[in-house]
Amino acid sequence: MTLRADLAIIAQNVAPGSRVLDIGCGDGALMAALRDERGVDARGLEIDAGNVAAAVGRGLSVIQGDADIDLAGYPDASFDYAILSQTLQTARAPDVVLDELLRIGERAFVSFPNFAHWRVRLSLLWGGRMPVTRQLPESWYDTPNIHHVTIDDFRAFLRPRGVTVEGAWFLSGDKKTTSSAANLLAEHAIFLLRRA
Structure with a gap:
């Protein structure tokens, strides 16, 4: 099975044999890959019963x-990694969720769609409407995304919290792009975090 691009990056950067909590794990695709390919003890928390x-x-x-x-x-510190992929922007209290991730896990992966990507900006500028894209496939009235976070917003959010960024990856489509101008050019961001 092929993992979604952000999940593949996370999977490649989780140490073999680790203890992982995948929050918002969906159907468990990442957990299964981590278990089968990296010998990870993976646990999951998911809101959707299906x-x-x-x-x-x-x-x-x-x-x-x-x-x-x-x-x-x-x-506290019950996992080596806490993973929150494409869930931060759906949380009612993302600040509390991030604090919990870094309390539960020694490190945390956080990935999210970048609402400052040039296509999003262009859609708002020229069409005056919230965009529907591959990364943001739902209409404004039907989306689970309640916080429209950008890469620059997230970096600013981390600064006063005493959080260290150990790694950051940016995707345009399914391909990695540079961190230079990522707030404009990346559709998706993945951060590996730890407490300073």
Whole structure:
């Protein structure tokens, strides 16, 4: 099975044999790849019951839960990595979720669509409407995205929090792009974080 581009980057950068919590794990595709290819002890938290059933059907340890309220029950430093892929922008309290990620995991991967990508800007400028793209496939009224975060917003968000960026990857389509002008040119961002 081929992983989505951001998940493939995360999978390549998780140390073999690690303990991982994938928050918003969807159908468990990343967890299955980590288990099968890297010998990772992967656990998952997913809000959608259908996705939970699909992940459990793959033999994965996934429970139904909400990142906004259910992370508090996990002990400090109980995982090597906490992963939040394409979920930050859907959280009601992304600041609290990020704090929880870095409390639960020694490191955290966070990926999100970049709402400052040039196509998004152009759609707003010329069409005056919220864009529908491959990365943002839902209409404004039907999207789970409640926080329209940009790469520059996220970097500014991290600064006062005492968070160190250990790695950052930027995607245009499914291909990596440079960090230079990433806020304009990247459709998607992946960050590897740890507490300073």
